[in-house]
Amino acid sequence: MTAESTSGTPRQPAVRRAPARRVSMADVARLAGVSAQTVSRVSNGHPSVVGSTREQVLDAMRRLGYRPNSAARALKYGEFRTIGVILFTLSTVGNSRTLEAIVDHAAHEGYAITLIPVAVPTQDGVLGAFTRLGELAVDAVIVIMEVHLLDAATMTLPLGIPAVIVDSTGGDRYTVVDTDQADGTRQAVRHLLDLGHRTVWHVAGPEDSYAAERRAETWRATLTEAGLPVPRMWRGDWSADSGYRAGLELADEPGCTAVFAANDQMALGLLRAFHEKGKVVPRDVSVVGFDDIPDSTSFIPPLTTVHQDFTEVGRRCVERVLRQVHHRRTKAGTTLVPTRLVVRDSTAPPPA
Amino acid sequence: MTAESTSGTPRQPAVRRAPARRVSMADVARLAGVSAQTVSRVSNGHPSVVGSTREQVLDAMRRLGYRPNSAARALKYGEFRTIGVILFTLSTVGNSRTLEAIVDHAAHEGYAITLIPVAVPTQDGVLGAFTRLGELAVDAVIVIMEVHLLDAATMTLPLGIPAVIVDSTGGDRYTVVDTDQADGTRQAVRHLLDLGHRTVWHVAGPEDSYAAERRAETWRATLTEAGLPVPRMWRGDWSADSGYRAGLELADEPGCTAVFAANDQMALGLLRAFHEKGKVVPRDVSVVGFDDIPDSTSFIPPLTTVHQDFTEVGRRCVERVLRQVHHRRTKAGTTLVPTRLVVRDSTAPPPA
DNA sequence: CCACCACATGTTTGCGCGAACAAGCACCCA
């Protein structure tokens, strides 16, 4: 995502045109022949307005096309009923699915979502987003991070507003909601080992992704715990194409009978590479992915993968951040959303 | 993550209460020993504040953690610098990519994006969204529709705010930005015919999608214009799985040598079905998709498909809606974003 | 019959901000 200058310098005076005079309560009041306060009462469904008056007001509202000004309302109440979501990109499946769940659940709670893109996943970028957020009309923030920027101390609640972080560490200082990366990875690797594979290769996601690092770490640990050798690790960028490139090399790797890809898209690339190299999945090589994107049932062959419950992640984010909003208290801690392995047709025992 | 945690920055307390009442300009002014107006000037980078005063004010701002109240600012200016986006789902690639482009471009123009989900794609659902939008803090609306609800007259500018519709008809009454569905489809079908296929089968998207209908229509028209028979049409729901089910049947269809799927995911399902049925793509059957999602390069085989420029669609939406905001005038009309056929390995001349 | 109550409606006020205007001041030139 592109960001303009995200530095904290004072805003330059923007060119503002005369505000479009919208219909206000006073206009409605005048037409209905009542006071503005009565219009307010009707607008908010206050009971002590007699039927005939109410009708007059409603009629005037309709005729003038009145709609309440939420800025004034927010000013009065001191809250916007809006949650800001900071993210780097929507192009990964996980992010967009999580966002969708956040939006739905927030709507259910009567909150709107405002999106704040951060172009450059650097510390400045994050700061910039927070700075702009400060000026945006939000009561709380959910950060969908894919990079290790949380520990930048400058990011510590620079606004003093409730925040929840997705997909990162920092559970001791922030409220974190995340998929249980370690457990999912462990299930995937164990599944392959249980099938009889001697070890498991890994195509990791980009280094700057916490999720990718966590999966790689756990892959390594699981092998080590089982007393097995840890083969060389390939590095992708989440894209199917990067998985394909890794696959072309892995196909020539002697003894490679099982590969764990850090996401389904890279697994797709692996499948293609193995296919082109004449290796049959799962007869010659087994492949496991991570995410369980809907398409993975239609890969050739249908993919064994770790199911992530993005909906649940989004739901809990909203739940936890709203709890902070209402209780005015920040509680650090991590909520882990469980995963489960979905076994399809891309895994089998190793060739004899 | 461990690397950052060793950075020399001081750790912040884990729990910090949000101040009961937020810091206002008056508080800053008091601490800095100036008037509130001077604080306002500093906040907005007004030039006529002398250096020493500015420093005092900035210092007070920092110490109190001041951030401007956007509700008050919006109330004053009569605008929110926010665009609302109404959508039904983020789970289709097109929607999330379009949204991402909208967010980016809006940010570039200094506008934030507020998301308004519509749960049920019925007329009531749309109305509900618009009603709530009326109370939301937005200056304009972009509607990402996938269903034919525009013609519901009740939606006619219920708020009188600028609106742009993506992906629909109604160009005579609304401002519409859309991918050139017809041209893309024509290119896909012509490509298959030019390769020598006698006709082209079609797996359409759901009936309630305008894009799906438009593609189906154009497919039919292109065949008819060429004097060719129009085979039975299969109906999917955009999912790979629905493409797979259609593919299982199409594989048994005599004389079916070319299939145009209304999106890439259904094409993926087709590829799997043909594979399972022992039909080799493209030797026995050619397949063309629509969208050009990044994964389509890694299908087996890499998919020939119609490239949609979602980024451009999003960009133009923002551009057109902001033009309305600034010129205070609604201009109906349709902007079509061109498509182009990307030929990969899933198409070939029909078997002899 | 009047004091009082319940309820509908009106008036005042201030949320935080910034435009418009006013005030204070230093400096300049006739």
Place this chain on the structure above:
DNA sequence: TGGGTGCTTGTTCGCGCAAACATGTGGTGG
């Protein structure tokens, strides 16, 4: 020396709304 001139800073006011309080009105019971 006196009246600009230009610059910084302060004061007033109202954006639209709704809480709090004030007022008005009709009805009821002692």
